[in-house]
């Protein structure tokens with residue numbers, strides 16, 4: 413039987429959801445107009461004022477906000493509440509330039525944790541469960557968000573944070589953890605290490621995993637599910653919009669339900685900004701309806717996605733978003749062809765490899781090169797050159813038919829590609845260096 417954390421709102425009718433959104437957007441626009449000079453200026457430039465926003469149908473009149481705006485307003489420029497009302501910051505793991513710092517009031521944190529509680533409940537979590545949170549704690553939102561959600565559900569929470577893999581496994585086995593929260597790449601690594609230590613899926617007490625924070629393919633889901641003997645659920649979110657739990661998968665696993673009573677998604681054409689209809693792929697944009705301290709409106713995520721308003725048989729009525737296939741800024745353009753790392757991952761996993769790979773892009777004699785380094789699994793490992801060449805050719809052909817592009821494939825020995833405890837680094841683009 414499907415479980416809900418907040419059944420009434422999670423299964424509300426479309427009319428009820430729209431009524432909630434209508435009331436909240438009017439209030440939120442007034443809040444940013446009154447309290448964030450940056451927004452007032454942006455709205456004035458766009459020729460809109462709070463009086464023009466009578467409901468969610470008027471959302472399109474409001475200007476977008478971009479990651480560049482966030483960087484320019486760093487650190488306090490977008491603050492919607494006095495500092496005395498703010499109780500926490502979280503920050504992105506961005507590797508270049510200024511970090512994004514997001515602020516929270518206690519009310520913001522309560523809502524965020526409720527969203528994570530909805531996700532844990534949708535994955536079957538109850539107060540009987542032992543939930544191990546192996547996302548990083550600290551500035552990253554993964555650990556704190558799922559930790560708070562797990563408390564709200566009443567699970568026994570095991571805050572291991574990321575890293576120290578053998579200790580993670582000790583806690584899973586000794587405490588009989590039933591739910592694991594971490595990135596999919598770390599889940600794959602934990603599975604690999606557990607197998608090495610002699611634990612098969614039937615020995616492992618876990619029943620569900622709540623994995624997100626990076627793009628991962630369906631093939632990777634199946635492989636993790638098999639190794640750990642669990643059902644793996646996707647969870648999505650971003651620091652700017654609170655953190656994990658902006659959307660989450662239900663038992664149907666046909667897209668992630670967006671918590672629409674708090675966040676309104678739109679899909680736009682990234683070039684023109686035009687709002688696209690259901691089913692069309694474009695850039696995902698979010699408006700936060702309740703956030704007090706960091707109230708982003710029409711924030712361009714750069715994630716490429718599709719929305720689906722069709723009814724879901726789990727009973728939830730909130731719109732679903734497809735697994736994001738990548739980010740506009742992660743998309744590689746190789747010899748003019750758009751390539752997402754997730755497409756490469758699909759080819760590798762379909763051919764029996766694990767998700768241990770690295771994509772190296774370079775430009776040699778004015779031509780882009782794509783080199784995919786893939787680890788052989790211990791079962792397929794060989795030093796027979798002919799066999800390796802045959803295997804490499806199968807992958808080259810697979811990549812050509814997936815991408816329409818000739819790649820070089822290099823098979824490497826097991827365990828030669830660094831494992832990740834958080835978000836995996838899949839791409840090395842030497843063209844930018």
Ligand code: DLL
Nearest residue numbers: 504554624625626627647648649650651655656736
């Ligand atoms: O990754 C928040 C999070 C933590 C989500 C734990 C889920 C679980 P950031 O570090 O700000 O926040 O990165 C946000 O990560 O814009 C997406 O590009 C990507 N992302 C997050 N979840 C998914 C997912 C956290 N399930 C950025 N599938 C987002 C694909 C994801 N990409």
